[in-house]
Amino acid sequence: MPEWFENERFWIETYPYMFDAARFAAADEQVRKILKLAGRRRGAVLDLCCGPGRHAVALARRGFRVTGVDRTQFLLNKARQHARKSRAKVEFVHSDMRDFVRPDSFDLALSLFTSFGYFDNKDDDMMVLRNVHASLRRGGVFVMDLAGKEWLAKVFQPTNSTRHPDGSVLIHVHEIFDDWTRIRNEWILLKGDKALRFKFHHTIYSGQELKDRLHQAGFAKVNLYGDFEAHPYGPEAPRLVAVARKS
Numbered sequence: 001m002p003e004w005f006e007n008e009r010f011w012i013e014t015y016p017y018m019f020d021a022a023r024f025a026a027a028d029e030q031v032r033k034i035l036k037l038a039g040r041r042r043g044a045v046l047d048l049c050c051g052p053g054r055h056a057v058a059l060a061r062r063g064f065r066v067t068g069v070d071r072t073q074f075l076l077n078k079a080r081q082h083a084r085k086s087r088a089k090v091e092f093v094h095s096d097m098r099d100f101v102r103p104d105s106f107d108l109a110l111s112l113f114t115s116f117g118y119f120d121n122k123d124d125d126m127m128v129l130r131n132v133h134a135s136l137r138r139g140g141v142f143v144m145d146l147a148g149k150e151w152l153a154k155v156f157q158p159t160n161s162t163r164h165p166d167g168s169v170l171i172h173v174h175e176i177f178d179d180w181t182r183i184r185n186e187w188i189l190l191k192g193d194k195a196l197r198f199k200f201h202h203t204i205y206s207g208q209e210l211k212d213r214l215h216q217a218g219f220a221k222v223n224l225y226g227d228f229e230a231h232p233y234g235p236e237a238p239r240l241v242a243v244a245r246k247s
């Protein structure tokens with residue numbers, strides 16, 4: 001049975017909602033804050049699950065050597081176009097995040113915009129963390145950005161919807177399962193008289209759960225924040241940002 005994220009159609013149809021102009025415009029400022037948080041000014045960066053290359057391109061334009069990894073060809077093509085238009089040099093690699101490992105090669109690794117926890121087998125998440133740890137050089141930093149469980153528990157609503165400038169409506173249906181360890185999402189996209197339906201699920205991590213896993217994967221020091229500006233993590237924080245250092 002193919003897993004949900006292998007469905008190229010999901011990424012094609014949801015692209016205008018997931019990666020709209022505002023999201024692209026926000027990437028450079030996010031990169032500035034991430035670099036400050038990680039204390040990195042130069043070097044080699046791994047953007048794991050780089051999608052359409054928002055952050056990879058912004059980093060390359062700041063002089064970093066960037067490798068973007070993603071398993072969705074459609075999004076990698078978008079990323080290549082974005083790099084070409086921006087005259088940025090980025091290495092894009094087509095790979096599953098479970099398979100990509102390049103020992104002692106990067107000073108900084110990124111997993112941004114909830115690109116973690118996708119696998120039915122939770123051991124696969126650990127494999128990803130171990131691969132990233134192995135791919136970092138000594139002193140390298142891994143920055144992760146997810147929706148945290150504490151915040152989800154506070155704001156959880158089983159359904160909500162958004163209307164978009166092209167007139168389409170996106171209905172989100174959410175269900176928590178597996179003892180509050182996973183979320184199942186259904187997105188129903190109403191476009192004219194057409195309805196498209198996509199289902200996907202992922203593991204949700206609390207701050208402590210993510211911290212424990214990063215330590216288990218070998219990271220020496222892990223700090224948690226509620227955003228890229230180093231505000232504290234907690235139920236009020238819309239994001240769970242982990243900054244993990246390899247000794």
Ligand SMILES: C[S@@+](CC[C@H](N)C(=O)[O-])C[C@H]1O[C@@H](n2cnc3c(N)ncnc32)[C@H](O)[C@@H]1O
Pocket residue numbers: 005011048049050051052053054055069070071072075095096097098111112113114115118
């Ligand atoms: C929510 S998007 C985030 C993209 C990008 N980090 C950003 O902030 O724009 C999640 C990304 O993960 C990629 N992805 C999903 N499953 C993957 C897997 N098993 N291996 C590698 N990439 C994967 C998708 O193709 C998509 O680009």
